[in-house]
Amino acid sequence: MKVMVIGASGTIGRAVVDNLAPDHDIIRVGKTQGDLQVDLTDESSVKRLFEQSGELDAIIAATGGVHFGPLNEMSSEQFNQGLQDKLMGQVRLVLIGQHYLKPGGAFTLTTGILTQHPIRTGVNATAVNGALEGFVLAAANELQGQRINAVSPTVLTEALEKYGPFFPGFESAAASRVALAYRRSLEGIDNGKVYRVW
Numbered sequence: 026m027k028v029m030v031i032g033a034s035g036t037i038g039r040a041v042v043d044n045l046a047p048d049h050d051i052i053r054v055g056k057t058q059g060d061l062q063v064d065l066t067d068e069s070s071v072k073r074l075f076e077q078s079g080e081l082d083a084i085i086a087a088t089g090g091v092h093f094g095p096l097n098e099m100s101s102e103q104f105n106q107g108l109q110d111k112l113m114g115q116v117r118l119v120l121i122g123q124h125y126l127k128p129g130g131a132f133t134l135t136t137g138i139l140t141q142h143p144i145r146t147g148v149n150a151t152a153v154n155g156a157l158e159g160f161v162l163a164a165a166n167e168l169q170g171q172r173i174n175a176v177s178p179t180v181l182t183e184a185l186e187k188y189g190p191f192f193p194g195f196e197s198a199a200a201s202r203v204a205l206a207y208r209r210s211l212e213g214i215d216n217g218k219v220y221r222v223w
Contacts, residue, residue, distance in 0.1 A: 040200035062096025065114025107149040128170040133210040165217025174210040
């Protein structure tokens with residue numbers, strides 16, 4: 026299958042590519058590197074991405090930034106960063122990408138454990154992830170002959186040195202284990218499902 030992986034150079038993205046590349050034709054996409062480039066906050070950039078890629082069998086989004094900071098210091102501009110990047114960035118991929126995804130094709134988006142288990146300074150991430158999971162649940166009913174799922178990983182084992190202190194008591198998961206959920210979404214039959222890798 027011809028599979029586009031957005032965020033292919035990130036920790037999860039690399040693991041997904043490593044997992045899928047032996048069996049699929051992978052188009053690696055990043056903001057500044059990869060086979061193709063895209064700025065998910067820019068609608069014209071997303072349109073250009075799909076014009077360059079042509080028809081696809083699957084679209085995987087392993088990307089998206091949010092704002093971390095104390096709620097009592099957060100501005101609406103800071104909160105909007107996560108809305109425009111991780112939330113609307115992935116929504117844009119679906120809204121535009123549905124016209125390039127072949128019948129039977131699958132979208133796989135990325136949320137995270139903070140949807141159900143908030144952490145200090147993570148209000149923006151929890152809100153964005155919750156909205157994405159709601160979008161997946163509803164969009165699954167309206168996509169015409171296509172599927173959509175999301176992967177919700179816990180903190181990555183590879184990222185513990187940097188992010189571990191923000192996730193006290195959380196069990197980590199290796200990126201290679203998280204990547205299995207993307208394969209399950211791609212090659213399985215589920216629709217509207219959130220794969221929680223915790």
